[in-house]
Amino acid sequence: MMMKNQSIIKNIIRSTVFILLVSASLAMLHSQTVKQNADQLILAKGSLKFLIISDWGRDGIHDTNKKTPGQLKVAKQFGVTSQKIHASFIVTCGDNFHDGGVKALADPFWKVNYENVYTATSLMIPWYITLGNHDYEGNVEAELEYAKTSKRWIQPGRYFSFTRKTQDSTSILFLVLDSSPFIQSYKNDERDKHHVKDQDTTAQVLWCDSILSTSKAKWKFVFFHHPAYSASSTHGSTLEIQNTFVPLFEKYHVDACFSGHDHDLQHSRPENSAVEYFGCGGGSETRPAGKSLFTKFSKASLGFGVVSVTRSTMKFSFINEKGMRIYTYEINK
Numbered sequence: 001m002m003m004k005n006q007s008i009i010k011n012i013i014r015s016t017v018f019i020l021l022v023s024a025s026l027a028m029l030h031s032q033t034v035k036q037n038a039d040q041l042i043l044a045k046g047s048l049k050f051l052i053i054s055d056w057g058r059d060g061i062h063d064t065n066k067k068t069p070g071q072l073k074v075a076k077q078f079g080v081t082s083q084k085i086h087a088s089f090i091v092t093c094g095d096n097f098h099d100g101g102v103k104a105l106a107d108p109f110w111k112v113n114y115e116n117v118y119t120a121t122s123l124m125i126p127w128y129i130t131l132g133n134h135d136y137e138g139n140v141e142a143e144l145e146y147a148k149t150s151k152r153w154i155q156p157g158r159y160f161s162f163t164r165k166t167q168d169s170t171s172i173l174f175l176v177l178d179s180s181p182f183i184q185s186y187k188n189d190e191r192d193k194h195h196v197k198d199q200d201t202t203a204q205v206l207w208c209d210s211i212l213s214t215s216k217a218k219w220k221f222v223f224f225h226h227p228a229y230s231a232s233s234t235h236g237s238t239l240e241i242q243n244t245f246v247p248l249f250e251k252y253h254v255d256a257c258f259s260g261h262d263h264d265l266q267h268s269r270p271e272n273s274a275v276e277y278f279g280c281g282g283g284s285e286t287r288p289a290g291k292s293l294f295t296k297f298s299k300a301s302l303g304f305g306v307v308s309v310t311r312s313t314m315k316f317s318f319i320n321e322k323g324m325r326i327y328t329y330e331i332n333k
Contacts, residue, residue, distance in 0.1 A: 046167035047315075049085045052305035053078065054093030054225070054260025055132070056283025057113045071117065071284035073321040074302050079120025081306060081319055088164070089125050091174065093260035093280055094132025094225030101138015105145045114153075128162065128176060129155040132225040132260060136180045136194040159204055161211050170311040173217035177224040178204060179259075182240040205244060212252035218333070219309055222249065222257045229270060229277045231290035231298055232262035249275045255314060255331060258305065264289040265305075265318045267297040267329060276331060278316060280305045297327045 058071045081087075102109050129147070131140060140158065147155040159178040165171055180186060181199035212220065226238040228246055238261075249257060256276040263286050266279035271294070282303040289300040303320040314331040 047308045047310045048164055048166045048172060049087050049306070049308045051078065051082055051087050051090045052093065052223075052258050052278075052280045052307065053090065053283045054130075054258075054279075055095040055098075055263055055281040055285065056092065057095065057097040057134075058284035059098070059113070070286070070302050070321070074283055074304065075117050076120075077319065077321050077323050078118065078304060079123050080323060081304075082120065082125070083122035085306060085308070087122065087125060087306075089128060090123070091128045091176070091223050091258070092130050093223055093258055094130045094179075095134045095260060095281075095283075096129060096132065096143070097138060098134050098284070099137070101135045101140070102142045102146075103139055105142050105149070107142065110146065124152060126154045127152050128174065128223075129153060130176050130223050130225055131158060131178050131180060133180050133183070133186070133194055136186075136196060140195070158199070159207065163217060166310055168311055170219070170309075171217040172219040172221065172309055173211070173215045175208065175211060175220070175222045175254075177208065177222060177245070179224040179226040179238070179241060182244055183226060183238070184240060201244075205248075208245065209248055212248060212254070215252075218311065219314060220252065220254045221307075222254055224257070224259055226261050227259040227266075227268075227277065227279050228257060229268040229292075229294050230259075230262045230266060230279055231268070231292040231295045232264055232266070232279075232287065233290050234287045235262050236290075246275075256316070262289075263287040264298065264300045265303055265327070266295065266299075267316075267327065268292075268294045269296055270294040276316075276329070278305060280318075282318075282320075296329070299326060301326060 097109060097113055135143060144155055147153050159176055161175045163171055163173055180194055181196040181201050186194040186196045226241055228241040229237050254275050258278050258280055260281040262279055263281045265282050268277040282301050286300045286302055289298040291298050301320050303318050306317045306319055308315040312333050316329045317325050318327040320326050
């Protein structure tokens with residue numbers, strides 16, 4: 001009887017070990033399949049691929065004794081990812097220079113914060129620049145002037161639009177807004193720290209309406225600094241953007257909006273909204289992330305966004321400073 005029991009126990013152990021090994025193998029296979037599928041979608045034939053980064057400019061290599069590891073780590077991976085996916089261009093969502101912007105065209109901060117940090121060959125592509133509140137603390141005109149001398153710094157105005165096409169000629173509209181002049185607390189500041197009081201916000205809204213209403217593009221993407229929706233406790237949602245621009249985004253069927261300001265990575269979509277909102281503020285520093293009813297993803301992480309667009313699909317991913325794909329989302333038309 002004892003030998004029979006021992007035989008039964010051995011069989012049970014063998015069966016358990018076999019099940020565990022099979023489960024582990026299946027889990028590994030699933031993980032590899034998910035990663036492979038994600039890579040294949042990002043590198044889909046004929047797709048337009050670009051990167052998004054925000055809140056990225058922070059000390060750079062200004063002082064070798066005071067390096068900002070977050071910016072340098074992200075910058076390195078930014079170049080690696082750009083090379084891997086053959087990115088066509090980059091869009092920033094503002095705060096290109098912490099903490100007080102640049103002072104002039106000859107400001108040394110251009111080199112120590114940008115030119116000497118983002119040095120990878122794969123990053124020598126167009127950078128379409130959005131302004132943030134920290135840029136407004138400096139000299140915005142200096143950034144606009146720099147665009148006239150740089151081969152990759154593209155900034156034709158405080159707000160602007162451009163179009164790109166996929167290989168099959170699917171048209172994509174890119175709308176870059178200037179959100180700082182709409183923030184009431186900036187306008188109420190007696191010191192005028194952000195230098196926004198002379199900006200014509202009505203003209204920008206009318207321009208935005210005109211561009212969106214006349215665009216025949218299949219895809220419409222909008223970029224600005226202050227998030228319409230954010231669950232972060234540091235800044236959170238921006239009512240001025242919700243009240244002024246969100247109705248236009250819904251009316252003209254904008255597909256996705258990209259912002260920064262909160263130093264984390266987020267994806268939001270309010271109930272009954274057809275617009276996806278991505279917060280890409282992990283370019284150099286992190287702060288605590290939060291969650292709300294509109295939150296689909298939120299993480300206090302360094303990183304940036306990767307977008308791949310075909311005629312029928314937009315694939316978005318967050319990549320952290322270690323090169324890990326920590327979130328992926330797909331929009332289908």
